[in-house]
Amino acid sequence: MFLRRLDPMVPFGQLRSEISRLLDVFDPFTDGGTPMRTGRFPALNVWEDGQSVYAEAELPGVSHDDLHVSVVGNELTIKGSRRPMESKGVSYHRQERQAGEFTRVLTLPVDVDADNVQASLKDGVLQIKMPKSHAARPKKIDVKVG
Amino acid sequence: MSAQTDIQNQDAKQHAEVTRAERTRDARTYVPDVDIVEQGDGLLLVADMPGVRADHVDIQYEQGMLTIQGRVPARQTDIGPDQYLLREYGVGDFYRSFRVGEGVDIDKIKAELKNGVMTLHLPKAEALKPRKISVKTT
Numbered sequence: 585m586f587l588r589r590l591d592p593m594v595p596f597g598q599l600r601s602e603i604s605r606l607l608d609v610f611d612p613f614t615d616g617g618t619p620m621r622t623g624r625f626p627a628l629n630v631w632e633d634g635q636s637v638y639a640e641a642e643l644p645g646v647s648h649d650d651l652h653v654s655v656v657g658n659e660l661t662i663k664g665s666r667r668p669m670e671s672k673g674v675s676y677h678r679q680e681r682q683a684g685e686f687t688r689v690l691t692l693p694v695d696v697d698a699d700n701v702q703a704s705l706k707d708g709v710l711q712i713k714m715p716k717s718h719a720a721r722p723k724k725i726d727v728k729v730g
Numbered sequence: 731m732s733a734q735t736d737i738q739n740q741d742a743k744q745h746a747e748v749t750r751a752e753r754t755r756d757a758r759t760y761v762p763d764v765d766i767v768e769q770g771d772g773l774l775l776v777a778d779m780p781g782v783r784a785d786h787v788d789i790q791y792e793q794g795m796l797t798i799q800g801r802v803p804a805r806q807t808d809i810g811p812d813q814y815l816l817r818e819y820g821v822g823d824f825y826r827s828f829r830v831g832e833g834v835d836i837d838k839i840k841a842e843l844k845n846g847v848m849t850l851h852l853p854k855a856e857a858l859k860p861r862k863i864s865v866k867t868t
Contacts, residue, residue: 587815603856627819631809640806642780642819644846667763669776681761681778708780708846709805 586691587630592722625686625711634722635691637656637714642669644708645681655698655714662710663687733775758822762800770852773774777815779824787794787848789841794832800824 626641641662643651651664668683696714703712762777775796779787782800790797805821833855840851 585816599758628816629806629814629818630816631806632815633813633814637815642846644778644780647845669767674767674774675767677766677773679765681776683763688815707783708778709771 587693603663610727628688636716637696639712641710643710653712654701655696655701658692658695660690660692758820759825760822761826762824773850775850777848781849782846784843787843791834791836791839794829795827796830799829
């Protein structure tokens, strides 16, 4: 998935299709499948500030050993598996939680410094902080008065 | 009178906000995904509630209704909308309510919370456990 910033100068018509694209992404159920089947497990939120790009994912029930996070250049990969419930001799009244393997790959709009990425997993929430590479950070440029 | 517990989901909407009862806290509320499994001695309910810790869970069982609530400490609160590159979920509390019938042994309900998943054991009251009845031949 390629992420790009919304351009504030874009004309209204294009902005409307951008909004509906974002809404479709927000509601994976319109694809007619659960998030895991449509390739959107885990659900991701990604944001940035001047210094870093941040990603957060909700992956309840995924343990530390079953999760792999890697960064190459401007590409973030989150990969892992969620174990199914033990189901010997039981009958299901309801089964909404998906199990199995998942992979999400995001192309970020900037290069990040892979050596300094921090990730932590707590209470089923994965938080990733990716400092922008030096060249990608905003720099103040002095304008000389001539 | 059926010995089986009868599950109906009170809140059928998957991703709607819950408006049934007014909450005192002004926070978004989501419906957690659950698995409900019937085992010989009772029900097992497993709910996805990422971000929730054991001391933030509230479980009520009253007159055949089971209600689970998970309070989620706020995250991503100081981020402006123009900072987001991707936004696939919202952060909020979890709430779901089920009609499980009267056959649950309240004193033996057990709950565990690990990695944002709550597992709830709802043992059947003794009187309702399946019993093999032997038939005498005459």
